[in-house]
């Protein structure tokens with residue numbers, strides 16, 4: 541599998557998004573993916589200031605809930621942690637691999653299993669808000685002072701086309 545693609549979005553490449561996505565492997569995570577997913581979370585935090593969870597919070601969430609990881613050539617480049625009630629708790633893509641369809645691929649995987657998915661998004665996280673709108677989510681409400689620094693959250697929700705399993 542794989543064609544040895546090791547590109548980032550800062551480099552010029554002739555690989556289309558479709559070709560890139562076709563190289564992804566999306567699998568349920570086990571404990572061996574905890575540290576790779578944590579490193580992606582940290583990369584996201586360094587790049588955007590979002591995903592501020594500490595390691596204890598992250599690992600507790602990872603262990604207690606469902607997790608998919610997206611791998612490229614065997615390396616984790618994105619992850620999504622979600623609950624069976626459809627709540628997405630932490631979700632991130634390595635900053636060098638954004639805008640290549642990794643986030644959409646992970647969301648699609650979760651949507652296939654559930655009748656509704658939803659999440660809190662920091663009101664300042666314009667990228668995530670654009671992303672969620674692009675993949676079919678709608679703003680359902682604002683929760684004031686949701687985050688520890690007093691930032692508001694937007695609850696974004698997407699009803700899927702299936703009845704869940």
Ligand SMILES: CC(C)(COP(=O)(O)OP(=O)(O)OC[C@H]1O[C@@H](n2cnc3c(N)ncnc32)[C@H](O)[C@@H]1OP(=O)(O)O)[C@@H](O)C(=O)NCCC(=O)NCCS
Nearest residue numbers: 590631632633638639640641642643644667668670671674
């Ligand atoms: C939000 C995030 C997961 C999106 O992942 P991604 O792999 O870049 O998403 P995709 O490539 O599937 O993007 C799908 C669409 O979303 C929209 N989108 C994504 N990033 C965008 C951006 N920076 N600006 C505008 N639109 C954007 C676009 O419509 C995009 O389609 P296009 O590239 O064909 O225009 C990623 O940016 C990320 O990890 N951010 C930091 C962590 C974070 O904020 N997580 C969410 C917490 S709630």
